[in-house]
């Protein structure tokens with residue numbers, strides 16, 4: 375039916391496009407609605423110099439990090455133009471003329487560089503990286519998983535919680551303590567537990583404050599650091615960052631192409647003006663200009679069933695959470 379979609383996603387930023395790609399890949403009739411004349415949101419490339427239209431620059435977001443390899447693989451992004459060059463070595467200069475340089479592939483050179491400031495810290499660095507990897511190995515997959523329904527006593531929910539707890543066992547007693555503290559402590563406190571040199575601590579603290587309105591002493595910044603260390607850009611080096619060929623807009627373009635290859639419809643100049651609800655349930659959206667797009671008029675139960683086989687990662691509107699409940703696989707549309 376025209377104008378009827380299983381999944382209506384508002385916003386064609388890279389997250390909306392990713393959600394659209396996953397829904398379409400799972401067989402849902404999907405549409406992504408973008409208000410602007412192009413998709414990408416803040417992951418965008420533009421040509422801001424009228425005299426030099428050949429000069430393209432990344433508009434807002436400028437560097438790739440934390441692109442889960444699962445998404446690169448499942449959405450076949452490389453086939454659609456995802457082409458990131460990891461940058462490195464990491465370089466941090468200090469006012470006294472010294473600098474720390476960290477090489478992804480040369481442990482000895484990194485050691486020598488850190489040892490200028492502290493031999494002890496140079497010795498500690500591989501242990502820190504190993505610890506980070508251990509925590510990331512357990513927490514990373516959680517990013518792509520529906521959270522367990524804590525507090526529920528239904529068998530399915532208890533099983534799901536037990537599965538999550540079982541995965542956590544890899545952390546060990548010390549690790550569980552570390553992770554719990556990580557969510558609340560500051561990056562200053564965390565790196566001070568491990569290192570002695572202010573130069574080394576300062577270098578490591580950067581990842582704890584990027585993208586936050588917080589200083590390094592702020593509670594929670596330790597997790598920000600971990601979050602930035604969980605993924606890679608597809609090169610297998612944990613916490614690596616990189617530049618996309620063609621700027622950040624090309625990342626969004628690759629996701630858009632992937633979504634379209636799975637059958638998603640992407641519409642630009644399509645600003646959603648109103649979310650339509652009936653009886654407290656989402657039924658569709660109205661665009662500026664009056665056009666309405668709706669969900670199929672199936673009963674909530676059959677909609678649940680039809681969506682339950684289509685659970686996927688990503689964000690969408692309506693928000694769809696996938697998991698297992700006592701009634702079986704759950705896809706909740708609110």
Ligand SMILES: Cc1cc2nc3c(=O)[nH]c(=O)nc-3n(C[C@H](O)[C@H](O)[C@H](O)COP(=O)(O)OP(=O)(O)OC[C@H]3O[C@@H](n4cnc5c(N)ncnc54)[C@H](O)[C@@H]3O)c2cc1C
Nearest residue numbers: 385387388389390408409415416417434435436437645646
């Ligand atoms: C200055 C800046 C620098 C950044 N640097 C980095 C970086 O280097 N690396 C990094 O990983 N992240 C960076 N980020 C963060 C990253 O860009 C965002 O987290 C990411 O782009 C969010 O993507 P999104 O798809 O969720 O939302 P957005 O990119 O915000 O996309 C939302 C889209 O929804 C559309 N929309 C809004 N309302 C409607 C409506 N009513 N109807 C239809 N469409 C609508 C908007 O036009 C937009 O295209 C940066 C962000 C900023 C602002």
